[in-house]
Amino acid sequence: MGYARLMETVGRVNDLLNAQSILNWDARTMMPHGGHETRSKQLATLSVLTRDLLVSDATRSALDAAEAEVASKSDDAVEKQMVAQVREAIDYHSRIPADLTRQRAELGSIGHAIWMKARSESDFASFAPHLEKTVALNREMAEAIGYSEHPYDALMYRFEPGETVASLKPLFNRLREAIIPLVRAIGEKQPPRFDFLERDYPIETQYELGRRLSAAVGYDFERGRLDTTVHPFEVSFTRNDVRITTRYYRNYLPASLFGTLHETGHGLYEQGVDPAYTRTPFATDMVGLYAVGGVSFGAHESQSRLWENHVGRARAFWDNNFDVAKEYFPEQLGDVSVEEFWRAINRVRPGFIRVEADELTYDLHIMLRTDIEAALIDGSLKVKDLPEAWNAKIKEYLGLEVPSDAKGVLQDVHWSSGQIGTFCNYTIGNVMAGQLFETASKDPGIASGLANGDYEPLRHFMVENIHQHGRRYSRDTLLVRTTGRTLDPEPYVAYLTKKYQEIYSL
Template structure:
């Protein structure tokens, strides 16, 4: 009985989180532009209610009673573990701070959107300054790990430290820079000009919808919309919404943005029945969730085997541009590697340098209280250091990501962890099912879907990420798989030895 009451209590909290997610989704898609002030107050109210229920005496009492329950299942043990974790994190933070953060993030997101359109960092600066101050206060209250930034990383990657990430990222940076240096020697770099012709938006969305339905997106419990920055909202087990950012002069943006968010959505749509609509209905960690979006966007979506099936369909949608354009050339064009200004449009090699840049800047923001007015200059310095290019303006520089406007600090490392998990999981899948890529060439996704559902999706947060990757592949996280994947793929595309 105590465990039943604990589950009911946290399921109520989960429903409030779902309401918050719905309000956020509407704010970034269809909400009237003048509604932002009231919406920010609504979101702050919901966030306050969530926090109040989390830190209540009832939560404390139910958790204490759960210690006396015997004969617990694996799911029960995981539920109690996650409930305790949420309580221990929430109890450290005053309710007024959570409400302030929710309101500041809601106002900040709208201010960011306007500032990005107008290339006006000065207008966004007071919002970002306030958010940074609140997040530093948040980190101090959490007090997890050796630095303030570690406290924020813990929210997304439990048990992970910034020092551990720094060691992994430094080695990864060396490997990537070595690969980039060798790719420069290629005499056959891909030509991506075909991607920058005019592609009508309505045809793009129709093609994307056809792809998503074929690979498993269930439109009876999901929907696809447009937004400035692609995102996924898991409203409930029967309502998962994704968006993408379409550009009529750059075809990959909408397609690969949608595939990325599909990876998140298909994870959320396939938890085992016992954990749906509970606190276990989420990724094992945010890095694990990103592994599925990165896998579908890059390993599968940029794969030759994927376009062997889909390129004829794409040509039918855009015959004027593609009718006479060979598939091999198209495949090489979408996999061109070169430093770029925009993270979400980056290739899968330099993408990681974009994340390392943000990781290094976030450490300065949170640990060193770096001045907000100097951030554009720091951003440009890091871009030149890591990618060899300098943004021509702030819209293509520090204003390009939505994360900081929403108070999300400490999340960016999850993208690289996602790449590492994705390569290890996918290569393990090929070892067990060598025919997967050949099946995808024929438009058959059943074996791939079964492998991911049986090994990743169904478990949600039952296992911690370090335990789940070992359960799936037989070993702990190993970045060598990702580097091997990159070397094998791009040595063929560029005809150079990597």
């Protein structure tokens, strides 16, 4: 009875989290301007009730009973794993004082306006006091959550369980050692032709092309939608309703094209979760309080980056689909060869802004932020010294002089919301995508599918090895089961090196 009661409660928690996701999706795609203030209140109420339900005495007593019920089962029994995940989440939330959560939420709610103003005036000094409070509260949060080695480990736990400052160090070193020389070498080469990507691309047609390519790689529109938003995202309300969004620039085709493929990758993950896991712990992030089937932010990003980059920016993809793109844009692409198109969409150009970065330089932006966050949290870097540290890293990694804090340390929205600890997922996603893609490509069926424009074998591989398991296994367990080893940068490094040597004739 305890197990059944516990699962009934988790089902309700999942329903409430999905309701929040629906309200958030609506707010970011459909809601009229006037709705913001009351929508925040609706979300706050749902959020409080969800947490209260999860950590209630009734849930705890159901959990105790459920643990007794499943105690005799083997450790890899689904029931035992589900119960263990509820225990882990309740322990996590129990360690964090409600007052601390409230303080961080309050700080986050005022931060956006402060940051917007500071960024528009490129005035770091006016943002610094807010950031100092954010760092202090997150440090307090880290102490409450607990950690073995580094307080930043505690903050990453919610997004990338198991990842630590210590485990990131060799990974980042290896990536920097591989990427920085590549970027330098490319800087001495002639840039590819690019003009045609900045022609006039009517937005409705961009939508149609994006939708077609998304469906071509396997996104199921019977259980999904593609909408327009300002900051693209994917969100699911169970595997049965998985929505993606993108943004369109009339004079810049790649944003919607690769944005759609990126979110499609996230969407495929959620659509692929085992239906039996719907409304269970394996489809509910009870630590992060988010209804999601993917197991970590990094694992999720591995799927978006895999479809965006390993599939979507590959020469073979355009050998098979450039004629499709030309159907939609016959004039804009009429004088372009597939070779030119492929080179253009893979152009490398160091810049200041993370969200505009190309595939090769993106990880440098991420590593910079992760290292800086960790240093702020352990106190080795003071907020007042942040712009200097930031600008020095940009110079070291990209050879650029940051012209203003607006284009430097003030560019990201993340810190204004009170949140610290989530940047590393992007790079982990890239590394994991490289590792999964290397293994998958060794399968002759998958390789021949990719060569011939049939993406079903690759998607099937991901469903079998990653998607279907939902949150049952940890990221590294999934990696070991699929590739034989935990996170390993070598396939990704090899992929980047080979690809850019070819494109830029290095």
